Amino acid sequence: MALRTIESLGELAGRRVILRCDLNVPLSDGQVTDDGRIRASLPTINALVHRGARVVVISHLGRPDGEPDSRYSLRPVAQRMSELLGAPVTFASDTVGSAAREAVDGLEDGQVAVLENLRFSPDETSKNADDRARFAGRLAELGDVVVSDGFGVVHRKQASVYELVQSLPSAAGSLIAAELDVLDRLTEKPERPYTVVLGGSKVSDKLGVIAHLLPRVDRLLVGGGMLFTFLKAQGHEIGASLLEEDQLETVRGYLAEAEQRGVEIVLPTDVVVAEAFAADAPHTVQAADALTAGPAGEAGIGLDIGPETAARFAELIASSKTVFWNGPMGVFEFPAFAAGTKTVAEALTRVDGLGVVGGGDSAAAVRALGFRDEQFGHVSTGGGASLEFLEGKKLPGLEVLGW
Numbered sequence: 127m128a129l130r131t132i133e134s135l136g137e138l139a140g141r142r143v144i145l146r147c148d149l150n151v152p153l154s155d156g157q158v159t160d161d162g163r164i165r166a167s168l169p170t171i172n173a174l175v176h177r178g179a180r181v182v183v184i185s186h187l188g189r190p191d192g193e194p195d196s197r198y199s200l201r202p203v204a205q206r207m208s209e210l211l212g213a214p215v216t217f218a219s220d221t222v223g224s225a226a227r228e229a230v231d232g233l234e235d236g237q238v239a240v241l242e243n244l245r246f247s248p249d250e251t252s253k254n255a256d257d258r259a260r261f262a263g264r265l266a267e268l269g270d271v272v273v274s275d276g277f278g279v280v281h282r283k284q285a286s287v288y289e290l291v292q293s294l295p296s297a298a299g300s301l302i303a304a305e306l307d308v309l310d311r312l313t314e315k316p317e318r319p320y321t322v323v324l325g326g327s328k329v330s331d332k333l334g335v336i337a338h339l340l341p342r343v344d345r346l347l348v349g350g351g352m353l354f355t356f357l358k359a360q361g362h363e364i365g366a367s368l369l370e371e372d373q374l375e376t377v378r379g380y381l382a383e384a385e386q387r388g389v390e391i392v393l394p395t396d397v398v399v400a401e402a403f404a405a406d407a408p409h410t411v412q413a414a415d416a417l418t419a420g421p422a423g424e425a426g427i428g429l430d431i432g433p434e435t436a437a438r439f440a441e442l443i444a445s446s447k448t449v450f451w452n453g454p455m456g457v458f459e460f461p462a463f464a465a466g467t468k469t470v471a472e473a474l475t476r477v478d479g480l481g482v483v484g485g486g487d488s489a490a491a492v493r494a495l496g497f498r499d500e501q502f503g504h505v506s507t508g509g510g511a512s513l514e515f516l517e518g519k520k521l522p523g524l525e526v527l528g529w
């Protein structure tokens with residue numbers, strides 16, 4: 127089925143358009159450190175502005191605890207959006223309260239407002255459909271139609287992604303359409319060898335996709351925070367490294383299934399082990415099977431793949447015809463632990479075929495390490511969303527758009 131497009135919404139001049147974006151960008155000291163997701167939202171914002179719509183932008187940022195928390199405010203995002211648009215952007219300090227209503231009522235045709243973080247309300251992410259519907263209803267009062275364009279969050283059944291889109295006439299924005307165009311190429315007869323590279327820190331989310339990826343890919347390379355659950359599942363110690371204890375059995379199952387299917391799960395042979403989770407922590411390269419048990423100060427904490435592993439991953443990536451990579455290989459925010467991510471990124475630029483990097487932090491990482499988006503086949507704004515799409519799953523935020 128085809129996505130409903132903005133054209134299907136008819137005349138937009140003078141109408142209030144709620145635009146659901148994914149503006150979940152990295153911040154440091156209240157400053158946006160990578161504006162990729164804001165830039166990616168601009169084509170749809172500009173298209174709506176040019177049609178004379180009154181644009182009400184909504185988004186989440188990070189994972190606050192369902193209550194206002196200034197560390198996760200969208201205020202700096204609104205500021206950066208204003209700079210990029212070259213036009214004023216009103217910021218409302220709440221999401222469905224009096225500030226939001228005032229900001230929306232004050233909009234003239236072609237103007238833009240950004241409302242505060244959706245996740246400051248527990249109802250946005252509630253598991254209870256009634257809570258979500260109630261919150262979606264309050265959001266719907268702020269608009270006449272909805273445009274959903276937050277590709278990075280379409281895998282979440284959350285109020286603004288799912289219930290809101292069903293509460294008003296709705297359509298997909300051009301970012302979602304563009305993302306799906308590329309991802310379709312990865313799902314429909316990908317050229318082989320097809321390699322998926324997984325890393326990052328959202329370990330439990332992303333371990334879940336492996337079961338569905340195994341029948342589709344030739345190789346799965348595992349780095350980042352995820353690798354330690356694999357090493358532990360193989361019986362190795364991992365010091366104070368990231369671990370999903372309750373996933374050990376599942377991971378053992380994946381290893382057995384991969385062997386049966388002839389899919390290579392490639393695990394690190396060396397890792398960079400630090401004395402603490404800190405930019406200046408002393409660190410050494412250790413064999414992946416040589417770590418000991420204990421707290422960070424004694425047994426260390428794994429913060430990057432080692433150089434031997436990075437070189438092996440690079441070789442496997444560059445010799446593939448189709449590659450999807452989500453999740454940094456290490457804590458790239460600290461330069462001492464960015465080497466693995468840099469080596470993998472460099473290899474992805476050399477893929478003779480389609481090389482895609484996806485995810486908020488992965489895209490930010492490659493840019494921070496000096497790569498340009500044009501060097502890759504595609505830089506996707508969604509990590510988890512892309513992975514679940516590649517699994518062949520129906521995604522809630524796309525289903526409600528007619529996909």
Ligand SMILES: Nc1ncnc2c1ncn2[C@@H]1O[C@H](COP(=O)(O)OP(=O)(O)O)[C@@H](O)[C@H]1O
Binds near residue numbers: 368453458489
């Ligand atoms: N070994 C590790 N231990 C802890 N965190 C890690 C490790 N490797 C990578 N990370 C962290 O993973 C984060 C990104 O993960 P994730 O959100 O899953 O990626 P994306 O946003 O690209 O989908 C980064 O902030 C990075 O520091």
Ligand SMILES: O=C(OP(=O)(O)O)[C@H](O)COP(=O)(O)O
Binds near residue numbers: 278487507508510511
């Ligand atoms: O950053 C995001 O996902 P990603 O890290 O998988 O790219 C999205 O904004 C979704 O955020 P969430 O994983 O907190 O629901």
